[in-house]
Amino acid sequence: xxxxxxxxxxxxxxxxxxxxxxxxxxxxxxxxxxxxxxxxxxxxxxxxxxxxxxxxxxxxxxxxxxxxxxxxxxxxxxxxxxxxxxxxxxxxxxxxxxxxxxxxxxxxxxxxxxxxxxxxxxxxxxxxxxxxxxxxxxxxxxxxxxxxxxxxxxxxxxxxxxxxxxxxxxxxxxxxxxxxxxxxxxxxxxxxxxxxxxxxxxxxxxxxxxxxxxxxxxxxxxxxxxxxxxxxxxxxxxxxxxxxxxxxxxxxxxxxxxxxxxxxxxxxxxxxxxxxxxxxxxxxxxxxxxxxxxxxxxxxxxxxxxxxxxxxxxxxxxxxxxxxxxxxxxxxxxxxxxxxxxxxxxxxxxxxxxxxxxxxxxxxxxxxxxxxxxxxxxxxxxxxxxxxxxxxxxxxxxxxxxxxxxxxxxxxxxxxxxxxxxxxxxxxxxxxxxxxxxxxxxxxxxxxxxxxxxxxxxxxxxxxxxxxxxxxxxxxxxxxxxxxxxxxxxxxxxxxxxxxxxxx
Amino acid sequence: xxxxxxxxxxxxxxxxxxxxxxxxxxxxxxxxxxxxxxxxxxxxxxxxxxxxxxxxxxxxxxxxxxxxxxxxxxxxxxxxxxxxxxxxxxxxxxxxxxxxxxxxxxxxxxxxxxxxxxxxxxxxxxxxxxxxxxxxxxxxxxxxxxxxxxxxxxxxxxxxxxxxxxxxxxxx
Numbered sequence: 146x147x148x149x150x151x152x153x154x155x156x157x158x159x160x161x162x163x164x165x166x167x168x169x170x171x172x173x174x175x176x177x178x179x180x181x182x183x184x185x186x187x188x189x190x191x192x193x194x195x196x197x198x199x200x201x202x203x204x205x206x207x208x209x210x211x212x213x214x215x216x217x218x219x220x221x222x223x224x225x226x227x228x229x230x231x232x233x234x235x236x237x238x239x240x241x242x243x244x245x246x247x248x249x250x251x252x253x254x255x256x257x258x259x260x261x262x263x264x265x266x267x268x269x270x271x272x273x274x275x276x277x278x279x280x281x282x283x284x285x286x287x288x289x290x291x292x293x294x295x296x297x298x299x300x301x302x303x304x305x306x307x308x309x310x311x312x313x314x315x316x317x318x319x320x321x322x323x324x325x326x327x328x329x330x331x332x333x334x335x336x337x338x339x340x341x342x343x344x345x346x347x348x349x350x351x352x353x354x355x356x357x358x359x360x361x362x363x364x365x366x367x368x369x370x371x372x373x374x375x376x377x378x379x380x381x382x383x384x385x386x387x388x389x390x391x392x393x394x395x396x397x398x399x400x401x402x403x404x405x406x407x408x409x410x411x412x413x414x415x416x417x418x419x420x421x422x423x424x425x426x427x428x429x430x431x432x433x434x435x436x437x438x439x440x441x442x443x444x445x446x447x448x449x450x451x452x453x454x455x456x457x458x459x460x461x462x463x464x465x466x467x468x469x470x471x472x473x474x475x476x477x478x479x480x481x482x483x484x485x486x487x488x489x490x491x492x493x494x495x496x497x498x499x500x501x502x503x504x505x506x507x508x509x510x511x512x513x514x515x516x517x518x519x520x521x522x523x524x525x526x527x528x529x530x531x532x533x534x535x536x537x538x539x540x541x542x543x544x545x546x547x548x549x550x551x552x553x554x555x556x557x558x559x560x561x562x563x564x565x566x567x568x569x570x571x572x573x574x575x576x577x578x579x580x581x582x583x584x585x586x587x588x589x590x591x592x593x594x595x596x597x598x599x600x601x602x603x604x605x606x607x608x609x610x611x612x613x614x615x616x617x618x619x620x621x622x623x624x625x626x627x628x629x630x631x632x633x634x635x636x637x638x639x640x641x642x643x644x645x646x647x648x649x
Numbered sequence: 650x651x652x653x654x655x656x657x658x659x660x661x662x663x664x665x666x667x668x669x670x671x672x673x674x675x676x677x678x679x680x681x682x683x684x685x686x687x688x689x690x691x692x693x694x695x696x697x698x699x700x701x702x703x704x705x706x707x708x709x710x711x712x713x714x715x716x717x718x719x720x721x722x723x724x725x726x727x728x729x730x731x732x733x734x735x736x737x738x739x740x741x742x743x744x745x746x747x748x749x750x751x752x753x754x755x756x757x758x759x760x761x762x763x764x765x766x767x768x769x770x771x772x773x774x775x776x777x778x779x780x781x782x783x784x785x786x787x788x789x790x791x792x793x794x795x796x797x798x799x800x801x802x803x804x805x806x807x808x809x810x811x812x813x814x815x816x817x818x819x820x821x
Binding site: 152154155156158159160162163165166167169171172173175176271 | 666669670673674677678681682685691694695698699700702703706708728760761764776777780781815
């Protein structure tokens with residue numbers, strides 16, 4: 146032990162507490178329990194493996210619709226799964242509800258809370274426990290490993306059906322092809338294509354003027370001002386000297402602006418398509434699941450703008466293992482939310498409805514998706530004005546104080562940098578294109594920011610916009626009133642501290 | 650027990666319960682100190698300590714002596730503690746956030762309660778590993794994947810925050 150003179154009392158206190166903290170006997174008992182659980186698990190692994198073999202055999206013989214993934218027929222529980230509770234009915238797999246034990250679930254999840262509170266575990270994840278199907282997440286496997294087979298729980302899963310995904314298209318895009326196109330239009334690609342004319346120091350070289358001419362001739366995004374720019378450029382060449390140089394600079398600036406406009410319009414259009422496509426796909430995947438399965442307590446949010454196919458059901462550990470082994474369209478993620486309480490407007494997310502039900506007195510930090518905007522404001526908002534006016538919904542006044550501008554976030558960012566002197570990052574802050582560029586230049590200039598890899602450029606579009614960057618706090622009454630408004634598409638609950646910036 | 654013996658015990662503990670007990674006897678205080686500094690709750694720290702040693706036999710198969718016996722066990726303890734942090738954050742977000750900022754289940758008037766109350770979780774972790782477990786900053790750096798300079802800075806910050814407490818303690 147070091148520094149004992151300074152921390153003598155601390156060491157004494159910890160030692161005293163450690164002496165009270167149980168004995169080796171408790172560890173032995175825990176080990177014994179683990180062995181018993183592992184024994185049970187091995188038994189089930191055997192059963193599942195046998196069931197999977199039989200199912201494959203059945204599928205091979207032209208069987209069932211459970212194997213819709215492979216275009217083959219329904220689940221027939223085989224001898225290995227003789228005590229399986231899952232049955233088949235009219236070509237649909239029926240998973241019965243189990244009510245013998247209390248259901249495990251959560252009423253609010255805070256996926257970002259670890260990160261936000263500085264408790265992200267940098268250690269590599271522990272090795273995956275063996276004997277579980279691959280389409281169960283590591284973290285759920287660790288939880289299942291501690292449970293009895295008949296333990297019911299709310300389980301969150303994603304249902305991916307390849308056929309459904311390929312058949313759901315919009316303007317010729319599937320979600321996959323759309324994401325590919327979007328990924329090609331990220332800022333890095335933009336930087337690559339942003340050619341020499343950005344290097345204004347070289348503009349007095351004839352080569353650069355030639356490059357400018359070539360840009361004008363070839364770039365489709367330049368159509369709208371091509372004639373005007375060509376004329377200016379010819380004039381710049383003719384003038385030569387400082388005057389020609391200044392004029393060429395003007396051409397460059399206009400070309401940059403034209404590029405920005407074209408790129409952003411493309412991005413917004415793709416963003417619109419993405420939003421609509423994800424909404425459609427979410428519903429289509431849900432319908433496919435309902436076609437093939439009857440799952441107890443199945444719920445699915447109608448507004449999964451980011452993760453379509455994500456749903457929740459009440460299943461036992463045994464049922465989860467059986468489904469995962471039999472159908473790889475399921476990917477089981479984690480313990481999920483309890484069932485949505487009745488009586489809340491559709492615009493309120495499941496999580497928020499549960500929060501309002503369980504803790505009605507708490508003020509909720511929410512993100513609101515709305516179309517309640519004034520005039521042409523969306524375009525301006527995307528260019529960086531977070532204080533732009535929002536139509537006031539009945540009974541609720543949004544002021545610029547409630548809608549925290551991103552500058553405030555920026556302020557937090559800088560404050561934490563000074564306090565800690567370490568690498569910091571912006572946690573999932575939605576930053577739009579114009580501001581992103583400004584941030585980048587600030588970072589480079591100040592040289593005090595090590596990483597901004599977690600930032601992403603928002604694809605916000607005219608279909609929906611978020612208010613206040615997720616920083617609006619409202620009471621239960623305000624939220625219930627707001628959810629009745631036609632302009633409000635969706636209100637989702639944010640974890641405490643969301644949007645705040647922390648060091649790590 | 651010398652380090653070599655500790656490492657042998659870790660290696661054997663997957664098949665020999667007495668080896669596990671030897672590791673437990675050697676490191677239980679260090680494991681508890683680390684868990685308590687991260688969790689700030691006696692019952693949870695006790696639970697995390699037991700869980701750490703219960704996981705050790707299985708984890709020990711991957712033990713390499715280059716890691717160092719104490720660092721290996723404390724890495725498991727740290728991981729278990731963070732798992733508990735996460736589960737508590739999901740179950741009781743408000744109380745978790747409070748605990749993360751300052752609050753502890755220790756009475757505020759106790760020295761330990763004041764010490765943990767004044768430190769961030771990261772600072773308390775460094776104090777536990779450096780002061781209680783006697784690890785160097787380089788060893789802690791490998792364990793926590795944090796630069797040693799950062800750890801030194803955290804330790805210095807913690808000492809600055811705790812100076813009034815330490816002085817008061819020195820006088821009494």
